[in-house]
Amino acid sequence: MDPEKSAVLKTVTSFLSTIGANNSPSLQASHAYILPSSFAALSHPDALLQSRLSDALTRVEAQLATLFSSGASSSAEKPCAPGPEVWVYENIAAVWLGYEHVVDGAAVSRGVNLFGLLKTGPEEDEEREWKIAGIADTQWRPDGATPTISSTITSDLMAPINTFFAYMRARNWTQLASTLLPGGGMTHSAANEPLRQVTWPEFVEGLKGVIEKIPAEVDVNEKVYDVEARVCGDMAFVWTPFVVEFNGVERQKGVNVWTLLRREGAWWVSGCQDWGRGVGS
Known part of the structure; x- marks a missing residue:
């Protein structure tokens, strides 16, 4: 994988690694990887969740707090098939990546994410970083049939x-x-x-x-x-x-x-x- 695609994928996997990190509901570290006023559209079995990215993280924090208070000791978003696939053109990129939500070592849901990313700031700034500028996903239960891909x-x-x-x-x-x-x-x-x-x-x-x-x-x-x-x-x-x-x-x-x-x-x-x-x- 070329260096720019590797940098894009690292942004996404680093973001996912912050969700449930240190067995804590806090997602303060997650905000470093996103453009908070961008949008999420999350198609889950029980609801379609649409919001700004910052509000989506607030919702996940509340879900993690409930999970840990109910006795769970660990929670993680783990990348899995399909993908990862990465597209990059100058200052825009996309990542198609499967994931598992794992609680106490057992998968409780599976899904696929699409991350859109942008490199923002002055063109002459060589220190610009990739930021997640949109998230869409679909999700299904691990005991259910995998949707057609x-x-x-x-x-x-x-x-x-x-x-x-x-x-x-x-x-x-x-x-x-x-x-x-x-x-x-x-x-x-x-x-x-x-x-x-x-x-x-x-x-x-x-x-x-x-x-x-x-x-x-x-x-x-x-x-x-x-x-x-x-x-x-x-x-x-x-x-x-x-x-x-x-x-x-x-x-x-x-x-x-x-x-x-x-x-x-x-x-x-x-x-x-x-x-x-x-x-x-």
Whole structure:
């Protein structure tokens, strides 16, 4: 594994190692690895949990406190198959990784995580570190069947992403929002721009403000290429390198890390991390 991918994976595994470390419910050390105002979408057997990352850690702390007060002596999040798989493009990365929640040496749940990561701060700062900018997961009980895992890119899976881009091109903001699972959000990072961590309504309003400043006769078209996907049951991740064209001329490039959940047979975008820069910059 190349050094940058190794650094990305170390961020994720170090974060996981803090959960239940020293048989303590405190997750103070976990905050060093995250962008706290980014988003989590956790699809568990009993609930869909959507929140900012900082709030997700607060919830896990309360769960660990209850666990230890009930007599448990140890708890850990242990990486396991599938993965790890790591993607990196300049200042954005993703990690697909299975895990087991182990209490007193016995697995009590299994699942798959998708971590989106960003390297933030001034481009000239060589000491910048990778930070977790989004988490999605699916979880099942260890005595249950493992969901089907696939890397197949299907038209159904790509439908909400392609529809999102089509509505952006058409400047149809109401319909664009219909591709997004309520409760989620985006973490956006771009060269020479401040980091933005926004809910879906805030994101759509911000995107509208940017696009509507461009004259209507300019065709703004985002195209993706070299797409990769991973699916585990009703949770998926799609890696989409992109270029944005203005009337056929490339103006921006970058990568989107999309997470999706399937509800009532259809895929919805549950979260996104995004990084880009101007072409030639």
